[in-house]
Amino acid sequence: MTYLFSALADPTRRQIFERLAKGAQPVGKLAQGLPISRPAVSQHLAALKAAGLVTDHAEGARRIYRIDPKGLAAIRIWLDQFWTEALDGYVAEVERSSGDPS
Amino acid sequence: MTYLFSALADPTRRQIFERLAKGAQPVGKLAQGLPISRPAVSQHLAALKAAGLVTDHAEGARRIYRIDPKGLAAIRIWLDQFWTEALDGYVAEVERSSGDPS
DNA sequence: GCTTACAGTAAGCTATGACTTACCTATTTA
DNA sequence: TAAATAGGTAAGTCATAGCTTACTGTAAGC
Numbered sequence A, B: 001m002t003y004l005f006s007a008l009a010d011p012t013r014r015q016i017f018e019r020l021a022k023g024a025q026p027v028g029k030l031a032q033g034l035p036i037s038r039p040a041v042s043q044h045l046a047a048l049k050a051a052g053l054v055t056d057h058a059e060g061a062r063r064i065y066r067i068d069p070k071g072l073a074a075i076r077i078w079l080d081q082f083w084t085e086a087l088d089g090y091v092a093e094v095e096r097s098s099g100d101p102s
Numbered sequence C: 001g002c003t004t005a006c007a008g009t010a011a012g013c014t015a016t017g018a019c020t021t022a023c024c025t026a027t028t029t030a
Numbered sequence D: 001t002a003a004a005t006a007g008g009t010a011a012g013t014c015a016t017a018g019c020t021t022a023c024t025g026t027a028a029g030c
Helices: A002-009 A011-020 A027-031 A038-050 A069-098 B002-009 B011-020 B027-031 B038-050 B069-098
Strands: A054-059 A062-067 B054-059 B062-067
Touching (some): A002 A011, A002 A038, A002 B002, A011 A027, A011 A038, A011 B002, A027 A038, A027 A062, A038 A054, A062 A069, A069 B069, B002 B038, B002 B069, B011 B027, B011 B038, B038 B054, B038 B062
Antiparallel strands (some): A054 A062
């Protein structure tokens, strides 16, 4: 989860990711329209890839990046597995401190 | 989203958060069992609070922290709003590159 | 009121993360 | 095969994040 959340913690990286969500793109095209250098984009893509948020494949000289559903799925699983636990705990605490509503 | 993801990106902070998911706790009790100092825990709690992941209230000299559902809800919204877009894009790209399956 | 427990804040240290430029490799095109 | 395009890697810089110790401010207990 650390890689996943770290990857999404950076605004630029989220921007890249959200742009890829609208369609696969090569590195150079991504770099256009971003206020950072192309190598910086490459580094961000490497981070996203390590997190399982994107995949890449060669297409001639270009390298096409696209969303990898694995990453989003992992977050969803974490969240779901968490959701009930956290909310149960929350409700229990609130009830405990505000008197039994039954 | 930046604060939210940054807060969850740190392993220690996630540990604190997940511990709170099992029940509200004062700072000192959280600090016990963690390999870091109590002030460090305070700082982590401040980050979690700023992200909307926890709330606190005074209880005598103690300060009780508990999960704030707002944070998790925000992630869920981000994810949901994203889910369809990303997966639609993904499917569209895959179909485009592997031939029309119809 | 004085002391002890609880916890936030300040200041300083160190490691890491995001960027840059320079470089190298592989593919296309002329 | 030479030139140009596409993009990953290396090395260095600067800012920030996470930690520590020291301090300050409240609430509780004697």
